[in-house]
Amino acid sequence: MKIFSKEQIYEGDRFTIKKQNISSSELMERAGISLFNWLDARLQGAPVPILIFCGIGNNGGDGLVLARHLISHGYNVKTFIVDFSDKRSKDFLINYERLKETTKDWPVSIHSVDDFPEISSQDIIIDAIFGVGLNRPISDWVIALFKHFKASKALTVSVDIPSGLYTDKTPKHEDDVVTSNLILSFQTPKLVFFLPETDKYIDQWEILNIDIDATYLETTETEAEVLGKYDVLPMYKQRDKFSHKGSYGHALIIGGSYGKIGAVQLSSRSALLSGVGLITAFVPKCGYIPLQTALPEAMVITDADKKLITDIVFDIIPDAVGIGIGLGTDEKTVKAFESFLKNNTAPLVIDADGLNILSKNKALLKYLKEDTILTPHPKELKRLIGDWEDDFDKLSKTKAFVKKHKVLVIIKGANSISVYQDKLYINSTGNPGLATGGTGDVLTGIITGLRAQGYTALESACFGTYLHGKSADLAIEFKGYQSLIASDVISYLGQAYLDLFKQADTPLSEKEQKPEEVKK
Numbered sequence: 001m002k003i004f005s006k007e008q009i010y011e012g013d014r015f016t017i018k019k020q021n022i023s024s025s026e027l028m029e030r031a032g033i034s035l036f037n038w039l040d041a042r043l044q045g046a047p048v049p050i051l052i053f054c055g056i057g058n059n060g061g062d063g064l065v066l067a068r069h070l071i072s073h074g075y076n077v078k079t080f081i082v083d084f085s086d087k088r089s090k091d092f093l094i095n096y097e098r099l100k101e102t103t104k105d106w107p108v109s110i111h112s113v114d115d116f117p118e119i120s121s122q123d124i125i126i127d128a129i130f131g132v133g134l135n136r137p138i139s140d141w142v143i144a145l146f147k148h149f150k151a152s153k154a155l156t157v158s159v160d161i162p163s164g165l166y167t168d169k170t171p172k173h174e175d176d177v178v179t180s181n182l183i184l185s186f187q188t189p190k191l192v193f194f195l196p197e198t199d200k201y202i203d204q205w206e207i208l209n210i211d212i213d214a215t216y217l218e219t220t221e222t223e224a225e226v227l228g229k230y231d232v233l234p235m236y237k238q239r240d241k242f243s244h245k246g247s248y249g250h251a252l253i254i255g256g257s258y259g260k261i262g263a264v265q266l267s268s269r270s271a272l273l274s275g276v277g278l279i280t281a282f283v284p285k286c287g288y289i290p291l292q293t294a295l296p297e298a299m300v301i302t303d304a305d306k307k308l309i310t311d312i313v314f315d316i317i318p319d320a321v322g323i324g325i326g327l328g329t330d331e332k333t334v335k336a337f338e339s340f341l342k343n344n345t346a347p348l349v350i351d352a353d354g355l356n357i358l359s360k361n362k363a364l365l366k367y368l369k370e371d372t373i374l375t376p377h378p379k380e381l382k383r384l385i386g387d388w389e390d391d392f393d394k395l396s397k398t399k400a401f402v403k404k405h406k407v408l409v410i411i412k413g414a415n416s417i418s419v420y421q422d423k424l425y426i427n428s429t430g431n432p433g434l435a436t437g438g439t440g441d442v443l444t445g446i447i448t449g450l451r452a453q454g455y456t457a458l459e460s461a462c463f464g465t466y467l468h469g470k471s472a473d474l475a476i477e478f479k480g481y482q483s484l485i486a487s488d489v490i491s492y493l494g495q496a497y498l499d500l501f502k503q504a505d506t507p508l509s510e511k512e513q514k515p516e517e518v519k520k
């Protein structure tokens with residue numbers, strides 16, 4: 001599902017208005033009706049007090065349309081205008097007049113703290129104060145209103161985006177944003193719904209379809225996409241009836257050091273369960289017996305050294321290599337890594353200590369072949385690209401790194417983001433059960449396994465992070481968050497594949513509702 005930028009949202013409005021030959025207030029009517037239909041379907045006429053707080057722009061206009069439809073359907077509504085500016089948008093004014101025609105009364109204006117209404121915890125607050133148009137710091141009294149909302153403990157529903165949240169930067173203080181329980185966002189999720197620093201402002205969100213022109217939505221290239229089942233499904237490669245183990249590639253996992261052989265076992269097993277034809281592990285001598293015992297399906301090649309990797313030589317021709325897990329950063333290992341990088345021609349995935357070695361020896365970056373996949377968690381990323389000011393800065397620095405070295409970087413975490421050729425691919429699966437040692441090794445194994453099977457770098461990253469998170473999502477139903485361990489993620493990989501073909505899930509895009517006519 002595409003994530004449109006603020007500029008693209010405004011352009012989509014203009015395009016739709018022209019193409020469908022409608023006025024901008026008709027588009028606002030659709031937005032307001034979609035809000036009304038959503039609420040009406042859930043409230044079913046319940047007489048709960050609904051307090052609608054409208055700004056003076058189009059977000060406020062949406063709130064006014066909603067107020068009009070709720071009132072004319074008999075709901076218990078109070079409408080307030082949060083008067084933070086003398087300006088009024090054209091469509092706000094049109095709907096301000098229309099509301100008056102319905103209620104025969106003007107909404108209550110709020111100019112300062114003295115005007116704040118009492119709010120009970122049983123009320124519903126509709127936050128239509130600022131939308132994507134927020135472009136500068138908010139007045140103190142408006143922030144005090146946000147706090148007043150929070151103190152009331154009333155259920156708070158934000159229109160399009162929680163007021164106070166920018167689309168392209170992180171708020172300075174937590175209190176500067178409305179604490180909302182639910183966001184009803186028009187047509188496209190916003191990038192801030194997926195970033196670690198803005199996550200605290202996002203509880204639940206749903207997309208409301210307002211019929212922005214389909215051609216515009218299809219043909220506009222966006223910087224970011226969030227990938228659900230129906231986005232990764234086309235990447236899936238079927239197995240042919242007459243295929244054999246040679247058809248599905250040979251993956252090589254290079255890593256391990258004394259006390260960290262388990263990491264290689266996790267990666268190798270994950271590669272196998274991702275579907276690879278053959279798997280070989282390259283480890284120090286101390287890894288031979290444990291690996292051969294724990295994973296009989298794997299072949300094992302050992303380094304001359306007992307405890308470390310000191311010279312990476314092998315006579316197989318792998319279709320993809322995953323390197324770095326449990327590797328350590330001993331000087332001898334660094335040398336071996338360097339010489340491997342210079343000579344390797346197979347598609348490559350670099351993780352963990354492989355990344356740490358690169359960070360300490362930036363001159364090695366020039367040996368990375370195009371489309372190498374790097375899988376840093378945030379600390380490893382910081383070592384690689386330097387510190388960042390906020391999440392947006394992190395993304396732009398990662399993009400610059402990706403462009404310069406022609407690689408793909410997966411920024412791991414909740415909503416892992418694959419950064420490739422100027423674009424961001426956001427994973428939608430996974431859960432905090434994954435916050436446990438070894439799950440990153442599993443991801444490396446899955447991605448290396450996919451790469452060896454002939455998936456492109458981008459497909460391996462997107463499909464791999466999806467499957468990894470989905471396995472964890474399926475596993476926690478039986479294991480719980482606390483007891484999920486990396487081995488469980490591997491065990492559920494088969495279920496994650498099977499789940500791709502289950503029909504029960506609604507595609508993200510089909511969750512969008514049609515902006516039906518208002519029910520009479």
Ligand SMILES: NC(=O)C1=CN([C@@H]2O[C@H](COP(=O)(O)OP(=O)(O)OC[C@H]3O[C@@H](n4cnc5c(N)ncnc54)[C@H](OP(=O)(O)O)[C@@H]3O)[C@@H](O)[C@H]2O)[C@@H](O)CC1
Pocket residue numbers: 009012013027028031055056057058059060061062084085087089129130131132133134135136137138139159160161186187210212
């Ligand atoms: N396709 C869609 O998605 C559709 C979207 N629609 C809706 O439109 C919403 C965007 O509306 P919007 O552009 O009018 O901006 P909004 O957020 O209401 O802000 C109002 C104005 O306030 C100003 N301002 C900014 N910051 C300020 C500050 N700190 N303190 C004081 N003033 C400040 C600034 O104006 P300025 O003063 O800079 O000229 C800004 O323009 C969008 O979120 C959605 O709800 C639908 O109606 C139709 C289809």
Ligand SMILES: Nc1ncnc2c1ncn2[C@@H]1O[C@H](COP(=O)(O)OP(=O)(O)O)[C@@H](O)[C@H]1O
Pocket residue numbers: 352377412413414415416429430431432433434435436437438439440441442443468
């Ligand atoms: N809270 C979370 N929600 C979803 N996924 C998570 C969460 N925490 C960690 N993960 C995932 O778990 C994996 C952890 O990788 P990493 O930090 O390298 O662990 P390790 O080095 O122990 O294997 C990554 O794929 C990351 O995206």
Ligand SMILES: [K+]
Pocket residue numbers: 059127128129130131158159160161162163
């Ligand atoms: K809002």
